[in-house]
Amino acid sequence: MHTSDSSTHDSPVERLIESDVFVPSDGDLALADDFREAVAASRKTLTDEGPARARAAVATLTDDKETRTAVRADVDADDGLLARYVALRDRVDDLAPERALALAVVTGHVENGEPRHGGAPDAFLPVDGDDLLDLVSLYRRCVVYAWRENCSPCERTREHFDAMFADGPPDDVMCLAVYGPNCPRLLSEEFDVVGAPTTLFTLDGAVDSRLVGLPAREAVESEVETLRERTLPS
Numbered sequence: 001m002h003t004s005d006s007s008t009h010d011s012p013v014e015r016l017i018e019s020d021v022f023v024p025s026d027g028d029l030a031l032a033d034d035f036r037e038a039v040a041a042s043r044k045t046l047t048d049e050g051p052a053r054a055r056a057a058v059a060t061l062t063d064d065k066e067t068r069t070a071v072r073a074d075v076d077a078d079d080g081l082l083a084r085y086v087a088l089r090d091r092v093d094d095l096a097p098e099r100a101l102a103l104a105v106v107t108g109h110v111e112n113g114e115p116r117h118g119g120a121p122d123a124f125l126p127v128d129g130d131d132l133l134d135l136v137s138l139y140r141r142c143v144v145y146a147w148r149e150n151c152s153p154c155e156r157t158r159e160h161f162d163a164m165f166a167d168g169p170p171d172d173v174m175c176l177a178v179y180g181p182n183c184p185r186l187l188s189e190e191f192d193v194v195g196a197p198t199t200l201f202t203l204d205g206a207v208d209s210r211l212v213g214l215p216a217r218e219a220v221e222s223e224v225e226t227l228r229e230r231t232l233p234s
Contacts, residue, residue: 019092021107031110038091039107043083057086058138060097081134084108098174101138105131119147119154120177121161123169127176129183133190137205139174141227144200146180146193153214157197160217164224172228201227 016022020032046054084104089095095103102125109115109126117126124145127135136142145161147154161175169175180187180196187193191200191207199211201223208230209223 016092016103021088021091022110029110031107035087035091035107036111038087039080039083042086042090043080046083046086054082057082060089080108081105081131098139101135102174105135116179116182117177119149119151119158119179121145121158121165121175123161123165124175124177127178129178129186132176132178132183133186135174135176136202140204141172141230142174142176142200142202143169143224143227144191144202145175145177146187146196146198146200147177148180148196151196154197156214157199157220160215160220164217164221170224170228173224199223203227203230 017024017029021035022029023032024030046057081101081104084107085101088100088103088107089097092100105125105127108131115126115128115131120126124143125135132144136144145157147158165175178187180193180198193200195212197212197214199215199220200207201209208227211219211223
């Protein structure tokens with residue numbers, strides 16, 4: 001497991017060990033058996049009770065009515081990310097919804113193997129294609145960075161983000177990084193991404209703007225600020 005601050009968003013990993021979510025294993029981390037059972041139970045509940053129960057779980061992400069209504073209505077009731085999210089919220093007291101969702105991705109990395117992350121900016125959470133779709137749908141504002149290896153413009157773009165977010169990303173933006181060659185069809189069909197680097201700025205599940213190729217740092221900063229100010233028309 002990649003345990004830098006970028007993969008946990010400064011998450012309280014020690015607290016998760018104390019809560020029997022993680023257990024140390026050969027110098028790394030593994031999911032505790034009790035937590036695996038809790039995730040399985042959450043998945044069964046979501047499956048048995050159907051989409052209404054899944055939407056109710058999604059609604060706990062925020063108290064903001066406008067944001068809840070923007071979340072997609074057809075969340076997959078058998079979604080592993082949502083099951084892990086529910087299990088974390090039930091198991092760890094006072095865990096903020098946004099932190100729980102990011103940690104739900106991290107627990108999936110522990111179980112299934114972490115997506116490629118070597119080219120991801122430090123403040124970005126590496127994700128695979130399925131988690132990318134879920135998180136873009138569940139978070140109101142996302143910056144999605146698609147990269148590939150042996151790509152000088154990708155390295156320069158990553159340096160922009162590392163400098164911009166040296167103290168962490170804004171609280172109201174989820175930053176996600178995806179290794180393009182691992183899911184080219186998904187990126188093309190869902191986001192119209194055909195090359196790297198590409199940076200997407202998504203609002204309420206849809207691409208609001210994009211930067212293709214190596215952008216000027218000022219352009220990235222401007223797009224991030226515009227995204228933070230943007231709301232959908234009523």
